[in-house]
Amino acid sequence: MSTERRGHAAGSPFARSVWLVLRKDLTVEVRSGEIAYTTLFFAASCVLIFAFALVKEGRAPEGGAAGILWIAILFAATLALGRGFERERQSETLRALLLAPVPRPAIYVGKLLGIVALLVAIEAVLLPLVAFLFTARLFAHPFWLAGIVLTCTVGLASVGTLFAAMLVRARSRDMLLPVLLYPIVVPVIIAGVQGTAALLQPTVEIALVRFWLLLLVTFDVVFVVLALWTFEAVMSD
């Protein structure tokens, strides 16, 4: 433990605060498994229902796999974000976090990384499931797929973390989170769906995949910068 502490103290105070927030969230999640298991079950059920409805005689409609993958991830993210911050609210720990003498952006980045880690874990199960049920060649270009999935998840989570944190004190927050989140992340989801769909074509056009990946990176940069500034300003009282 002591060596671990010394190791962290060697890093910048910002990185250390980010790591502490992230480690706290991961520890709570690993011990209870509540959000991971419930969201995963929910997302897998979504994919199954779409598979029942759309896959006829072993053939899925063109572009269906990409769309359904991202719809399931978006739904799972909404659920995970809502529940993640509900937990902080119930035990009044968000107040404690905000009172802690650490920079506000560090809290945001820690929370964001926690959500991204959770979503990546869920995606690790969802991707093979979608590939199997929709007979989609998702893993033909694993590196491009990883790039699209990761950048799209970061874009989705960056806005989601901000609004879920802001909504903690609002009335009817469960209803309002999707209302605020979906219109803003629609461009990210479109780019994610198009990028994934481009990877599923019989002959993959890498230039097209690269275009959507670049667009996703642009969205990520804009959203994270804006969210960092807004988080600081909105969570100040």
Next chain:
Amino acid sequence: MPKWFTPAAILCGLMFVVSPVLIARAPDESSMGMVYKIYYYHMPSAWMFLLAPLVCGISSALYLARGRPGDDRRAWAAAELTVLFGALTLITGPLWARRAWGTWWVWDARLTSSLVGWMIGWAYLILRRYGGPGSDKLAAGVALFGAVNVPFIYISVNYWRTIHPPTTVVPRLPVEMGLPLWFCVFAFLLLFILLMTMRLRLEAARTRLDALYVALDE
């Protein structure tokens, strides 16, 4: 109401009465004939639909930075105008598209990002209405994302393959088409300013009334 309001309102009304005459006199377009003329209302309302989220976003950023209620009220008024002018744009656009392109709607970058901008306006208003205490700052956060979408709507036609006309059309218009267009733009801009002023005045009156109620209770 400020002194300039009544003359400006009369001028705006007159401009909207005169505008159909000017539009009728403008020459027909070579490929679309007279069908294109809805453009004289579509483009000015689309420009106001771009202006409103910018006003909303900048006011919200100021509100987050300085915390003055006036900035918040301006942001709210601008969000309502976003929804109003967005509705006008999204009604006139498909009407034109049906005749010009043969379809009401295509999922290209310009149309999709415009729809997203309109939805963010609605999200802002829903949050203000149902968010309860503290929703002002939350809504300001939403407004910032709405404002970021505006440059994307504007440039989208120049970077994506689409059938929507690009932004270079307007400066290249011949005078007889450009004149009615700019006339309509100023009419819509005046309407925007008038509606904004009315809405701000209403909100200021509401704040005063609330303060009076509180004073009466105490």
